[in-house]
Amino acid sequence: MYKYNDFDAAFLAERNAQFRAQVERRIDGSLTEDEFKPLRLMNGLYLQLHAYMLRVAIPYGTLNSAQMRQLALLAEKWDKGYGHFTTRQNIQYNWPKLRDVPDMLDALAKVGLHAIQTSGNTVRNVTSDHFAAAAKEELEDPRPYAELIRQWSTDHPEFQFLGRKFKIAVTGAEQDRAVTRAHDIGLRMVEKDGENGFEVIVGGGLGRTPMIGKVLREFLPKEDLLPYLEAVLSVYNLLGRRDNKYKARIKITVQENGIDKIRELVEARFIERRAEFNGADRALLAEIKTHFTPPALRSGDTAPYTSAYDSDPVFRAWADTNLAEHRKADHAIVTISIKAHGATPGDATAEQMRVMADLAEQYGYDELRISHEQNVILPHVLKSDLPAIHARLKAAGLATANIGLISDIIACPGMDYCALATARSIPVAQDIATRFEELKLEHDIGHLQIKISGCINACGHHHVGHIGILGLDRAGVENYQITLGGDATETAAIGTRTGPGFAYDEIVPAIERLIEAYLQLRSGEEETFIEAYRRLGMEPFKTALYPEARKKVA
Amino acid sequence: MPRPFSPKIITANDLLEGDVIYFTADGAWSRDLAQAELITDEAEAQLRLLEAERDALSVVGIYLTDAKDGPNGPEPVHFREDFRRTGPSNYAHGKQEAKLEATAHV
Known part of the structure; x- marks a missing residue:
């Protein structure tokens, strides 16, 4: 991966020194907020609902273990012990204090990271395929x-x-x-x-x-x-x-x-x-x-992997959902879910970040990726190391086997943090994940992407979710609109609105009705939600969502 | 007919901490919504806003927002202000954290 040269390091040092001086001038009153705001935004510093928020770029989603450890250090030293990975391969700290931000930026610069152009009307962090290479x-x-x-x-x-x-x-x-x-x-x-x-x-x-x-x-x-x-x-x-x-x-x-x-x-x-x-x-x-020379991939017998796969059902469930095919047959791509059921999508604690950094260093050629789906990836892992990796992840609360499933939800910070939000997203995601975990239906439902945004700006990508949820403020009350049929892949499509929105306490039952309808309507277990929707269209799902309205029409 | 004026409070974020603060009747800032001044007159509200904005060097994003009278002082009308006075719903962080700590020490 890219290593800063002297020019890069000097540029960043100068830029950080400039920002430090700007913060000092803001604090001593030499700069007004109107003068300071564009300067702080250029350096990734927002003021949100409850506190400042620092958005750090993870260029094209690639990190090494030293960088991940530094992200953990920032979380612990200057925030509340966690960080939030976003849909644009950034990490956000929700609780920094203004005086601490220059120190945070200096700490990032030590490992070749920055927050430049993570805001403002500029070219933002360049994102890429989290499975690249x-x-x-x-x-x-x-x-x-x-x-x-x-x-x-x-x-x-x-x-x-x-x-x-x-x-x-x-x-x-x-x-x-x-x-x-x-x-x-x-x-x-x-x-x-x-x-x-x-x-x-x-x-x-x-x-x-x-x-x-x-x-x-x-x-x-x-x-x-x-x-x-x-x-x-x-x-x-x-x-x-x-x-x-x-x-x-x-x-x-x-x-x-x-x-x-x-x-x-x-x-x-x-x-x-x-x-x-x-x-x-x-x-x-x-x-x-x-x-970007590819790492010299080791070779190894895949027997330890096969044996764990055959004997340990927990490992098997995880391997089935969280592994993707690697270009080398004895390797796998591991997606670490940071979407434990009921947890905040995209949040990782400092301790979890260190565990992931250690695993990358020990087993993964020192590479980590952050996906726009708000998960962490070990892109190159020898299959025989997978049982050991899984055990370590499990101990750290990172072994949730749900990649691509209903609880692998993208959610923006919503009104729990964001000053632009019109409704909450995070608790809706938490409640959907918890509910389907209770129902034990997740694996039966299969591949399904739910994406939730807490305002029309769509940071939660709701338009391209198989099921999209958009939180709005309707006359002073949270209200959630549903879209169906969105697609974020090479067959990209914008979802279609189902009809009137749902109140906060109605949205999870509404999703449950949609899923029940899908399970009844699908042609077989292999037909995914999005395939069923494409085959059947909106009508049967609408009937499930709005049973009362249908009755009235009848 | 003009709409009746709905009572307001003045709120902002602290420059250094970034947290939510409220303008009080004695022209200071409090971290507790209950301590905020509830302004019931429209002209008075504009005047108080100007007075609050004198602190624009140490206080960020000053604005008037609807509030109602409650048994312990002003209370939020809109859910956004309810979140601002409490903290996020996914962790006990923000103002609720300070309150929890205060309770724990009693």
């Missing part, structure tokens, strides 16, 4: 490109004051685990005539106007990545609206101008921009690639 069918590791974009976009003078925030996701695999179609720019590695390049998708996004991105360029040679991105951003920067915050994202620019016009403008600008690049970007990419 481990998944079987991948064309190429997308992370060197993500790192190149991180370096290029960090403090890029032209793009510090965009019309609105700008999110880029990169994937190197056909299977889309990075939600590239719901990003301002999604980059999908594709192959053409034996060469890898990018399909460039633009104008996707969730929020109040959800859109699936459109293909702007079918094949972009990899060498042209930065000039092309500059062209897109430059066109957006000029053309994008600044009169209305809610119409300022590039998805609206694309919608209002049409993809063809945007393409024409981008291609023209691209020719100009490309002429300005002198090859330094390509040299940098080549240098970055050396940091």
Whole structure:
């Protein structure tokens, strides 16, 4: 993985020193809040409902054990002993004190982490496939490109004051685990005539106007990545609206101008921009690639794994849900669920972070990933080590066998923390997970993604959940709308609203009715919820959700 | 006919701690909603807001919000303000934590 050079370290040190001085000037009264707010946001510091919140970027979701331990240290020393992993591969600390934040940033810098551009109208943390370089069918590791974009976009003078925030996701695999179609720019590695390049998708996004991105360029040679991105951003920067915050994202620019016009403008600008690049970007990419040399994978007998699988039902249940196929047959990709039933999705304690760091160091070639689904991944694990890993995870409360199941819920912080929220998300997620654990139905239900947002901004990705839940404020009371049929993968789709929303105490029973209907309606155990929905459409699920309304009509 | 004025309190977040604070009748700030001044007159509310904003260097995001009179002082009207005066619902953190600690020490 990428190691900071002297330039990176010096840049970060200078930036942190600047912020330290800005905090001091705010505290001594030299800066007003209006002057200070844009400065703190540029450094990832928000003021939320109960406290400040520091959002730290985990570029393309990749961490080493030293970084994970440092995240644990921050949680323990300056927060309340835990951190919250988010849907954009960041970690958020919910309780920092203003005076402590410069020290927190210095501690992060020691391990090559920062909070720069995790807020504000800039290019945000570049996200990627959490299985990068481990998944079987991948064309190429997308992370060197993500790192190149991180370096290029960090403090890029032209793009510090965009019309609105700008999110880029990169994937190197056909299977889309990075939600590239719901990003301002999604980059999908594709192959053409034996060469890898990018399909460039633009104008996707969730929020109040959800859109699936459109293909702007079918094949972009990899060498042209930065000039092309500059062209897109430059066109957006000029053309994008600044009169209305809610119409300022590039998805609206694309919608209002049409993809063809945007393409024409981008291609023209691209020719100009490309002429300005002198090859330094390509040299940098080549240098970055050396940091991403795949680890020398060990080889081993898989017998210990098979024997544990056959003899230990708890291990088997976990292996069935939490393991994914690795490109090397005697390895596996381990997804560690930080969604224990009834716990807050995405929260890990400092102790749990240390356990995961230790496991990565001892067994996992020192690599960890954070997924947009708010879980932690050990991307390369020799299968024979899995029983030992499982035992350690179990002792740390990290062995929940629920990946891809109904309790593996994405939830934004909602009104328990967020100043923008209109309703709570976390307790809804907790209650759904707890309820289905009580019913012991989770494994029978099978693959199902529930995604919950506590406001229309959709940080909880509710539009692309098989079942999406959106919390709103209806006349001073929490109210939850349900959408069905969303899809976050390569077959991305926006869910459809079922009808009127449900009160806080009605939402879990409503989900239960939906699931009961699915279990009755499915053609067999192998037909998943989303497949059944696609086959049957909305009507039978609506009938289950609104039995009273149906009776009246009848 | 103009809508009747609903009683208000003034609230904000502390600059250093970031936690929720309330403007009191004697022009100070309290961490307890019950200590807040309940303002029942619209003109008075605007005046008090201006007075509160004198502290803008040490207090962040000052605003007026609806509240009602209760047996122990002002109480929230909207659930958002109820969360602000309590803390999150997934952990006993925030103001509820301080209250729990206070109870534990009695």
